[in-house]
Amino acid sequence: MNDIITGLSVPFLGTSLGAACVFLMKNEMNKTMQRILTGFAAGVMTAASVWSLLIPAIEQNEDSMGRLAFIPAAVGFLVGIFFLLLLDRLIPHLHFDSDKAEGLKAHLSKNTMLMLAVTLHNIPEGMAVGVVYAGLYYHSGDITAAAAFALALGIAIQNFPEGAIISMPLKADGMSKPKAFLLGVLSGAAEPAGAVLTILAAGLVVPLMPYLLSFAAGAMMYVVVEELIPEMSSGEHSNTGTVSFAFGFAAMMILDVALG
Numbered sequence: 001m002n003d004i005i006t007g008l009s010v011p012f013l014g015t016s017l018g019a020a021c022v023f024l025m026k027n028e029m030n031k032t033m034q035r036i037l038t039g040f041a042a043g044v045m046t047a048a049s050v051w052s053l054l055i056p057a058i059e060q061n062e063d064s065m066g067r068l069a070f071i072p073a074a075v076g077f078l079v080g081i082f083f084l085l086l087l088d089r090l091i092p093h094l095h096f097d098s099d100k101a102e103g104l105k106a107h108l109s110k111n112t113m114l115m116l117a118v119t120l121h122n123i124p125e126g127m128a129v130g131v132v133y134a135g136l137y138y139h140s141g142d143i144t145a146a147a148a149f150a151l152a153l154g155i156a157i158q159n160f161p162e163g164a165i166i167s168m169p170l171k172a173d174g175m176s177k178p179k180a181f182l183l184g185v186l187s188g189a190a191e192p193a194g195a196v197l198t199i200l201a202a203g204l205v206v207p208l209m210p211y212l213l214s215f216a217a218g219a220m221m222y223v224v225v226e227e228l229i230p231e232m233s234s235g236e237h238s239n240t241g242t243v244s245f246a247f248g249f250a251a252m253m254i255l256d257v258a259l260g
Contacts, residue, residue: 003145004133004199007152008192011129014156015122015191018163019184022171031235037161039232039241042224043248044158045125049224051256052151053128053217056135056143057210076211080218084124088226122162122187124219125155126194131212134199138209146259154252159188 054073061069132151135143167184171177198212232241 003148004137007129007133007148008195010149010152011125011155011159011195012188012192014159015163015188016185018160018165019167019181019187021164022167022177022180022184032240034161034165035232035235035241036244037164038228039244040248040251041158041161042228042232042241043245043250044154044252045220045224045228046245047249047252047256048128048151048154049217049220051253052132052147052154053213053220056132056147057213057217060210060213072210073214073217076214077218077221079211080124080215080220081222083215084219084222084226087123088222122159122191123194124216124223125159126191127198127212128216128220129155129191130195130198131209131216133195135209135213137199147256150252150255150259154255155191157251158248159191163188 054077057073057076058069061072065071129148129152132143132148136145136148163184166187167180170180170183175183229245232245
C-alpha cells in the first residue's frame, strides 16, 4: 500500500514543482524553453505508452491468445484515442499554443482555457499510473513495483513543464505568485483523483487489465500527437523540440527497462 501511495504522489509532486517556477522566474517562460520542456514531455509519454503500457498489455495475453495477443492492446489503444477525441470536443479548452486564442468562448479567459487543457491532459496520465498500480495491487500480469514507479517518475518529469505552463502566464497577467502557484498545483489534482478511481474500478474488471493498459496508452498518445508535438515544433528552430523529444524518450525507456 505504501508503494501505491508513493506512486500516486510522485506525479502530483512533479506538477507542484513546475508550478513553483513562478517563485524563481521573473518573466513568463520563453518559447525556446517551453519547446524544450514540451518536447521532453512528449518523448517521456511516448516511451511510457510503449514500454509501460502497450508491451505489458500484449504480454499478459501471450499465453492465452498466442499470435492474437495484439487484439486487446489494439482495441484498447483505439478506444483510448477516441475517448480523448470525444473529451477534446466536449470540454472547451485552449491548446498549449496560447497565442492561438481564436474561437474561445467569451465567458472564459485564455488562462482558464489553458488550465482546462492541462487538466484534460492529466486525465490519461492519472489513468496510466492508476492502471499500472492496479495491476501491481491485484497481481495482474508481470507488473513489478519498480516498473510501476518508473512510470510514475516518468509522468512526474513530464508534469513539471505543465505546472510551469499554468503558473507562469497567470503571474505574468498580474496574479500574485502564491495564487498562481496554487492554481498551478490544483491543475494537477485531476491526476491522482483519476488514478485512485482507476485503481478502484480495475478491482472490478481485473480480466480487462490489458484493455485498460492500452486504453491509457491511447489516451496519452492522443495528447502527444494532438497537443505536444505541434507545440514543440512551432516557430523557428523547431529541431530544439525534436532533440528534446529524443532525450525524453530515451530517459523514459531507460527508466522502464532498468527498473522494470
